[in-house]
Amino acid sequence: MVDIKEMFKSEIKKNSVFKNKNIVSPHYIPDILPFRDDQIKEIISNLAPALQGKKINNLFLYGKTGTGKTSTIKVVLSKMEELAKERTDCKSIVTTYINCRNHNTKYRIILKHINDLYKHDYVGYSSSFVYDKLAEYVKKNKIGLIIVLDEIDLIKDVDDAVYALTRANDELTDGSISIVGISNNVMFKQKLDPRTKSSLCEKELVFPPYNAHELTKILQGRVEEGFNKDCVDDSAIGLASAYAAQESGDARTAILLLLRAGEIADENKEIKITETDVRNAKKTVEKDILLNMVSTLPEQLQYVLFAITRLTKSKNQTTLGPNNEGILHSGEVYNEYYRIAKIQGKSPVSLKWFKQYLEELELYGMIATTISGKGVRGTTTLIKLGVDAKILTGILEPKIGI
Ligand SMILES: Nc1ncnc2c1ncn2[C@@H]1O[C@H](COP(=O)(O)OP(=O)(O)O)[C@@H](O)[C@H]1O
Ligand SMILES: [Mg+2]
Structure with missing residues (x-):
């Protein structure tokens, strides 16, 4: 008798270029990550003392999206946990991974931890209760808790969150809590409170493209x-x-x-x-x-981007010459942004913040800017959209709804 299941399998394979589609998914994490040896080495040398029961530095990993930050930390931490379990001379460590897109406040992060650690639902308890509960778990079990906060820039009260976790660590007599913060946003660090910055970025590592x-x-x-x-x-x-x-x-x-x-x-x-x-x-x-x-852009940045997109589209229809195609002055973009924010019922940010937003959009590769030569009204920032205006309109229009 023929093996019917096998025949089905080979029939499916015959009609596909894929052998195992999961491996080509962006969620798949390979065991081996080439070109990240330096980062892996640095992470290990920073985390290894936890296996001897010592307190370790917080770590901050940053670099553009798709540079292997999430994969690298996940691979390193899973091996570290395995090792701690295998060897009797290693202290117990517990590593947790949170994507802050889904848990975007201090309370939610700590709540998620105690729910997972105690395997019980503590939703509705006060902020100080959940905080104490977390510290108590670490102390009682004498563990080295390593918390990965991926996309940490998306935490709304990030200064409070980092402060609470580092303070918990300072107060512990047994066990420790340390943070590995990860951000795709290269500008994020600049926005932190200086105290948060110095405790989060005790050790930092760049993931280059x-x-x-x-x-x-x-x-x-x-x-x-x-x-x-x-x-x-x-x-x-x-x-x-x-x-x-x-x-x-x-x-x-x-x-x-x-x-x-x-x-x-x-x-x-x-x-x-x-x-x-x-x-x-x-x-x-x-x-x-x-x-x-x-x-993942904050609302206000989406408004700025939408302003640039709208003006670019309207300019392209009335463009005068190829050299100036789609080039905008920051003043007109600010006015359009101001208008959009008002329609949305939000207060527009000041010109100074607006300039920061432009820098941020440039870092993401969404726009390019240059400073104009001295004109009648002094210098101005010139802005050009770096991505397809049509595609962007298709994304932003339904969101913002103007
Ligand atoms: N050095 C590498 N070797 C193999 N795959 C990699 C490497 N770096 C990244 N990837 C893959 O690229 C995708 C994006 O990586 P990810 O770790 O999510 O990047 P980031 O967190 O920096 O945005 C994932 O599928 C990951 O497995
Ligand atoms: Mg990532």
């Missing part, structure tokens, strides 16, 4: 495990890496491009992913990535 060569290697690792043999053309890998390197040096973009290109190849019943598939994939991936980026 990947270059095209590194992205190619990272993709090759995924291709071997995730796709059937000979189903991905080398030139397709090269193009996906080149695109991602040119945009942001972001491994997530590179992997998403390959995933989407694979889906396109399957839809078209092709046996091999080609450069054309990657080129087509780029269109949808760009939108997904932009959508993700925009939705």
Whole structure:
């Protein structure tokens, strides 16, 4: 009798370039992370004393999105926990991971911890109760608690949260609490209260963008495990890496491009992913990535971006010459932003803050700015949108609703 299940499996495989699609998902975390040896070494040397029961420095990891921060810390901490369990000469440690997008206040973070540690629901208890409960757990069990706060910039009362956790640590006589903060936002640190900054950033580590060569290697690792043999053309890998390197040096973009290109190849019943598939994939991936980026921006930044997008679109229709196409003056952008914020019933920020917002949008690669030469009215900041205005309108218009 034939093995029917096996036949089904090989039939499915036959019609797909994928061997294991999970491996090509941006959520998949490989055991080995090439080009991150330096960061891994630094993290280990900082955390290792916890295994000997010593207090450790808080750690702050930052770098643009897709540079491997989340994956690196998850891999290192899971190995560290394994080791602590295996060896009798290691102190007990507990590591927790929180994405602050989902737990965005001091209270929610501490509540989540005690709910998980005590395996009981403490919702509704006061802030000081949950705080004491957390300290009590650490003390009673004499553990080294390492708390990862990923996307820490999204915590609304971040200064309070960091202060509460470091104070808890200072007051502990047994056990310890330390924080690993992670941010995709390179500007975040500047906005912190100086006291928070010095306690959170006792040790900091940058995750630089990947270059095209590194992205190619990272993709090759995924291709071997995730796709059937000979189903991905080398030139397709090269193009996906080149695109991602040119945009942001972001491994997530590179992997998403390959995933989407694979889906396109399957839809078209092709046996091999080609450069054309990657080129087509780029269109949808760009939108997904932009959508993700925009939705994590604070409301006010979304208004600024929307102002720039609207003006860019209206200018393009009446543009005078190719050289000035889509170039905006910061004054007109501020006015438009002011108007949008008012319509939304929010108070517009001052010009000084507005300039900060422009810097932030530039760091994310969403706009480019330059200072104009001295004109009649002195110098002004010139702004140009760095991403597709049409795609951005499609994302922002339904959100802001003007
Ligand atoms: N050095 C690397 N080797 C293999 N895969 C990587 C590497 N760096 C990042 N990735 C992959 O890229 C994607 C994004 O990485 P992630 O850790 O989420 O970045 P970040 O947290 O900096 O935004 C994930 O799928 C991750 O597995
Ligand atoms: Mg991350």
